[in-house]
Amino acid sequence: MLVRVHDLAVSRGGRRAIEGVGFTLSAGEALILRGPNGIGKTTLLRTVAGLQPPTQGRIEADPDAIAYAAHADGLKGALSVAENLRFWRAVFGGPPVEPALAAMNLIALAERPAAMLSAGQKRRLGLARLLVTGRPVWVLDEPTVSLDAGSVALFAGAVRAHLAAQGAALIATHIDLGLPEARVLDLGAHKAAATAPARAPASFDEVFG
Numbered sequence: 033m034l035v036r037v038h039d040l041a042v043s044r045g046g047r048r049a050i051e052g053v054g055f056t057l058s059a060g061e062a063l064i065l066r067g068p069n070g071i072g073k074t075t076l077l078r079t080v081a082g083l084q085p086p087t088q089g090r091i092e093a094d095p096d097a098i099a100y101a102a103h104a105d106g107l108k109g110a111l112s113v114a115e116n117l118r119f120w121r122a123v124f125g126g127p128p129v130e131p132a133l134a135a136m137n138l139i140a141l142a143e144r145p146a147a148m149l150s151a152g153q154k155r156r157l158g159l160a161r162l163l164v165t166g167r168p169v170w171v172l173d174e175p176t177v178s179l180d181a182g183s184v185a186l187f188a189g190a191v192r193a194h195l196a197a198q199g200a201a202l203i204a205t206h207i208d209l210g211l212p213e214a215r216v217l218d219l220g221a222h223k224a225a226a227t228a229p230a231r232a233p234a235s236f237d238e239v240f241g
């Protein structure tokens with residue numbers, strides 16, 4: 033078992049968003065999180081990735097097993113595509129960058145500074161980063177935003193290869209990724225009952241951060 037989540041509740045801006053969430057993720061498995069805007073998918077993923085504490089419940093996972101890819105791609109604009117991947121590979125100690133470049137169709141763009149990439153190309157580089165982390169659990173927040181249909185298919189192929197190599201993936205998405213083997217967890221059923229804020233409203237910075 034790579035991830036076990038038990039009776040989890042998460043909060044954002046001092047308000048409980050979702051509660052009573054439980055699931056497991058084993059090697060070779062993908063779980064897709066669905067639910068309307070604002071239900072708490074991002075908050076749940078951040079909590080599983082260890083970026084914020086749970087409000088209630090338990091997460092059993094090795095933090096060093098998780099690679100988290102969020103909305104912001106976190107690219108270094110002055111570095112080329114290949115240099116970005118080499119940088120992350122050096123940080124994580126994962127596999128070589130060439131297969132990652134190939135998997136996300138980035139070979140022709142390898143020497144281009146990341147700052148000059150289109151939105152979809154940046155997203156492909158952000159996803160190629162997952163491959164050079166060498167980490168088994170991918171936690172992905174809307175990974176296909178800005179991707180064209182061909183790139184969505186590339187991404188689905190990369191996820192499938194990752195699962196075949198005993199990896200796992202937890203993915204929040206609104207679109208059909210073309211991964212029929214993935215289980216689906218609808219968070220709509222876990223919306224927290226409305227409660228008063230647990231503390232003063234979030235600061236301006238937090239709301240827009």
Ligand SMILES: Nc1ncnc2c1ncn2[C@@H]1O[C@H](COP(=O)(O)OP(=O)(O)OP(=O)(O)O)[C@@H](O)[C@H]1O
Pocket residue numbers: 044045046049067068069070071072073074075076234238239240241
């Ligand atoms: N920085 C913040 N400060 C205060 N409240 C926040 C903050 N970020 C998100 N929220 C609120 O927390 C709730 C859960 O947000 P979250 O981003 O987890 O939802 P989501 O399901 O990922 O939505 P989407 O599908 O739009 O990406 C929302 O009601 C949102 O308005």
